Amino acid sequence: MPHTIRNTALKALAASLAIASLVTVGGCGEAARAAAKANANEITIWTHTAGSEAELAGVQQIIDDYNASPDKKATIKLQSFPQSSYNDSVISASSANNLPCLVDVDQPNTPYWAWANILDPLTDEALLKRTKDLIPSATGKWNDKVYTVGYFDATVALFARKSVLKKLGIRIATVDKPWTKDEMDDALAKLKATGEWNYPFEIGTADNKSEWYAYAYAPILQSFGGDLVNRKDYQSADGVLNGKEGKAFANWMRDLVAKGYISSKGGSDTALDFVNNKSGLLYGGIWSMSTFQKYAKDYDDIVVMPMTDFGHGSVTGGGSWTVGMTPTCPNKAAAQDYIRFSLQDKYIANMASAGMNIPTTKAAQQMVKPFAKGGDMQIFTEISEKYVKMRPETPAYNFISTEFRKTIGDIMNGADVNTWLDKAVNHIDGNIQGADGYRKN
Known part of the structure; x- marks a missing residue:
């Protein structure tokens, strides 16, 4: 629309x-x-x-x-x-x-x-x-x-198999010590190099109709140092979504596709795909555990880790x-x-x-x-x-979420980072201004 x-x-x-x-x-x-x-x-x-x-x-x-x-x-x-x-x-x-x-x-x-x-x-x-x-x-x-x-x-987390990480010399991240960006990039490169998976990392890109992109990917953006909107007054996304941190995040997401780490289309049931070894690393929700408990014969080998610290601390949705x-x-x-x-x-x-x-x-x-x-x-x-970092406490959130989903989806499919982020900011700011800043009457 x-x-x-x-x-x-x-x-x-x-x-x-x-x-x-x-x-x-x-x-x-x-x-x-x-x-x-x-x-x-x-x-x-x-x-x-x-x-x-x-x-x-x-x-x-x-x-x-x-x-x-x-x-x-x-x-x-x-x-x-x-x-x-x-x-x-x-x-x-x-x-x-x-x-x-x-x-x-x-x-x-x-x-x-x-x-x-x-x-x-x-x-x-x-x-x-x-x-x-x-x-x-x-x-x-x-x-x-x-x-x-x-x-x-x-909440969301990273899921892997301990045996796979050990074999590849990849450290198991802990709550107190998540992976750094360098460790994450190294882990993805090693997983890809095995040739065992077409796309070693699954992040749920197929779920592009719901709020998943904002719920799951905005914490990555926030860990890079950006955000969906300026939380000082919730009146603009300028500088936080399209600033240098936001651009670094968007480029990293696009590189996931360019390097063959993820598919921009993804699987329809990411947890079941992980059980069936269609990916070596999964970024998914807590609800994935019910699938693991029901279907994974190697359940004890699955490890839960916090999402990577991309420079401003690990961040998870709530x-x-x-x-x-x-x-x-x-x-x-x-x-x-x-x-x-x-x-x-x-x-x-x-x-x-x-x-x-x-x-x-x-x-x-x-x-x-x-x-x-x-x-x-x-x-x-x-x-x-x-x-945990709560989603922005603003009436504009639903619009922001939808705009973010479309923008990141396009960027992962090759759209220009700078142009698309600026366009998203213009749309978000226009929505907020059109609603008179969402101030209570």
Whole structure:
């Protein structure tokens, strides 16, 4: 979609949301809101987990326990949606002024939803006190206010076989001592020289429709010293995406293809391909481990390592699904009481276990065996705690992510680095300016 159309669509959406929030008489949205106010003792939470039985069951367990509590402030009802249609359902409901009290939120969407009046900040003192026990990546923030909180997090890492690294004289990186850029380049050259793999390194380039490029490749950019946007005020990407550090990153990514280390098209199931020895080194998500555990006969030979330090420290992504409260909720005290109730360690452990993700409190981590001390997933907790960098907390993030994905994809396929990065900056800055800097009205 051309830049001008994106801007027009963005402004139209913002306008429709603002108009919907100002309507005070008439319309089905107003009728629904009036009905909700009349029954504030029954509030609804929307979740994206339809189709994920274990996760949905975890949410239902929390709700059942809360509803059975003598201290409940309202009865909670659940409505589930498929993840593929969930965001559109929320935005449509917001435009119609028909939001429920509580919604699931993919953490990087929090600033946009807050700006667009889909979310209200959390203000309950007991709830905010509990959020301080969570790992930093478990909260969704905008303008220094907490809007959402989560039960689990995910991250990315490098995967290799210890036997392969040993054979080639490649050091196994550790959380405390990741590979340097020189070590990474040397490892890739040695893997390529064996001739065992057409493309020895797999980084998920086939996933060019989702947020993967920003989630996984932006940490590499940040390790080079660049970023997606200037985080001082989130008003421009100039100098951080297209500066010398950003250009060094982009050239390195293009060289991965030029030297035959990666395919710009990649495989559709990178974890399974690694199990089947179609690559010697994999850069993937924590979720790859479930594939390894199920299919890898040499599971004990697989090693997990942090991503390379390209000069400004190793960096890893953070932020997963969270829950927040809407502005039209007729019983905000009950909504926040439910969220606080849901953040008990036992529920965090249960929700994290459902998807085998990082539990967001230390106590809950010890309740999930793979993440407890000595567990084979504990290293992901260590990587996240030490190297996590949140995606930019700006309503512009979704646009930035899409622009970054297209730009890096084109560069890996041979586009001129300087021209394409400058063009991306112009598009990003234009989007921000077109939305009046995404300042809250």
